Amino acid sequence: MSTTPPETGGTGAGDGFAPIDIHVHIQPLEMMKPECRDVMKQRHTDWKGFQELSLDPSAFVDLMDREGIHRVGVINYVAEEVMGFPPEVNQWAARYARNHRDRLIPFGSVDPTQVNDARAEVTRLVDELNLSALKIHPPHMLVHSNAYRSGLTQLERLYERAQELKLPVMIHTGTSIFPRARNSYANPMDVDDVAVDFPELPIILAHGGRPLWMDTAVFLIRRHPNVHMDISGIPPQSLLEYFPRLEQMASKVLWGSDWPAPLVPGMGENLKRFLALPLSDAARRKILHDNAIKLFGAA
Ligand SMILES: [Zn+2]
Numbered sequence: 001m002s003t004t005p006p007e008t009g010g011t012g013a014g015d016g017f018a019p020i021d022i023h024v025h026i027q028p029l030e031m032m033k034p035e036c037r038d039v040m041k042q043r044h045t046d047w048k049g050f051q052e053l054s055l056d057p058s059a060f061v062d063l064m065d066r067e068g069i070h071r072v073g074v075i076n077y078v079a080e081e082v083m084g085f086p087p088e089v090n091q092w093a094a095r096y097a098r099n100h101r102d103r104l105i106p107f108g109s110v111d112p113t114q115v116n117d118a119r120a121e122v123t124r125l126v127d128e129l130n131l132s133a134l135k136i137h138p139p140h141m142l143v144h145s146n147a148y149r150s151g152l153t154q155l156e157r158l159y160e161r162a163q164e165l166k167l168p169v170m171i172h173t174g175t176s177i178f179p180r181a182r183n184s185y186a187n188p189m190d191v192d193d194v195a196v197d198f199p200e201l202p203i204i205l206a207h208g209g210r211p212l213w214m215d216t217a218v219f220l221i222r223r224h225p226n227v228h229m230d231i232s233g234i235p236p237q238s239l240l241e242y243f244p245r246l247e248q249m250a251s252k253v254l255w256g257s258d259w260p261a262p263l264v265p266g267m268g269e270n271l272k273r274f275l276a277l278p279l280s281d282a283a284r285r286k287i288l289h290d291n292a293i294k295l296f297g298a299a
Contacts, residue, residue, distance in 0.1 A: 017285055018070030020292040021267050022105070023170075023206060023232035023256025026054050026074050028092045033084035033200070035179045043262035050260050057096050061103050067268030070103070071292070071299060073256065075135070075170070077109035079140040082180045094129035102299040107135045107170060112155035113143060122161040132296055134162055135206075137172040138185035145171050145185075146193035159194060163201040168295045170230070171203060173217060174210040176264075188216045195224035202295050204254060205229040214242050220250040228291065232256030233264065236273035250283035254291050 029037055029051060041047050053060045064072060076093040079085045097106035108131040110121045125131045139147050150158035162169050173188035175181075188209045195203060199290035208229045209217035220227045231239060231253060240246060245251065257270040264270065275284065 017289040019068065019255065019271055019288040020071040020073075020296075021069050021106075021257050021259075021271070022073040022204070022254045022292050023075055023230050023265065025256050025258070026060060026072075026096065027076055027085070028089060029054055031085055031089060031092070032214045033082075033102075033179075038180055040260065040262065044260055052110055057100055057104065061100050064103060064267070067266065068271065069267050071105060072103065072267070073105045073107060073170075073292075073296075076106045076134055077107070077135040077137050077141070078111040078114070078257065079137055080111070080114075080180065081142060082140045082182075087114070090125055090129055090131065094131060098130075101130075105132045105296055107131065107133045109135045109137075109141075110154075111141055112147075112158050113141075113151055115154055118154040118157040119161040122158055122165070122167070126165055126167060127214045133168040133170060134158070135170045135172070138190070139172065139176045139181045139183055140159050140178070141166065142182055142185065144190045145192040148197075149193055156197075159198045159201055163198045166200070166202060168202040168204060170206050173205045173213065174207040175212060186213075188220060191220055191227065192223070192228075192252060195220065195227050199224075199226055201226055203227045204295070206256075207231075207258070208234045208243065208253075210234050210242075218243065218245070218249065221249060228252045228254060228295070230254045230256040231287075233258035233261055235263075235276050236270055236277065239274070240277060246277075246287075247279055247283045250279070253287045254295075255288045 076089045078087050093106040093108050097104035110118050112118055115121050171191055173196050175183045175186050188205055204227055205217050206216055208231055217229050221229050257267045258264050259267050
């Protein structure tokens with residue numbers, strides 16, 4: 001079971017709130033295609049240690065404690081053709097988080113090209129599996145996030161049901177380097193349609209459009225009250241170069257590390273670098289904590 005949340009005075013984050021990393025990939029590695037696993041393995045400094053964490057949620061929560069991270073969004077999604085992840089990835093995510101719901105926020109997904117009743121499947125993920133959010137990964141699922149406009153009805157059903165449930169939907173934006181990922185699906189502008197058609201759906205643009213469409217991501221979070229973005233997978237020390245108005249956008253931005261993606265040094269190290277940026281305490285607090293609480297609730 002989970003331990004007491006870490007005190008955060010030590011992070012220098014100001015008035016003692018507990019940081020939430022909304023974007024971490026703890027996944028069933030055995031369900032992943034070997035060539036995708038190799039991409040991660042080649043660039044990971046402690047692959048064996050990471051494998052162990054993916055089998056042992058308590059060990060992962062211990063790591064969060066050591067690194068001063070209070071809660072983590074555990075990202076999983078169905079993407080059979082590109083990544084190998086079957087629908088069972090949802091059960092896996094539910095099981096992984098089950099005994100640590102005060103610390104882990106499990107994401108799952110529905111592949112709208114593979115289901116006959118996306119409404120029922122979204123309902124099942126929430127009612128039976130108790131998942132907290134959905135992830136849509138267009139370059140790995142090989143669907144545009146607005147593909148319902150060209151006939152993919154089940155995607156419309158998915159968004160409708162998520163909107164009714166106020167279930168946050170994180171949509172990957174920006175490029176992917178995994179073998180067979182298709183970056184023609186990676187442009188965040190597709191999400192403009194989703195935000196127009198589902199104005200009450202809480203949307204998070206993962207990775208802020210990195211690296212090709214950051215301006216588009218900024219446009220979308222400024223245009224649409226229901227669109228937010230996370231800054232995962234972007235080196236924190238470069239954030240202000242990419243987003244010079246981060247301070248002004250703080251109410252729509254969530255911190256995330258994207259660990260253990262290639263080149264991401266770690267959740268705690270990412271946090272340390274983020275805290276070194278010249279941002280106000282109020283902006284840090286929103287990005288590291290308050291915005292995530294608004295979307296996902298208190299633990
Ligand atoms: Zn990611």
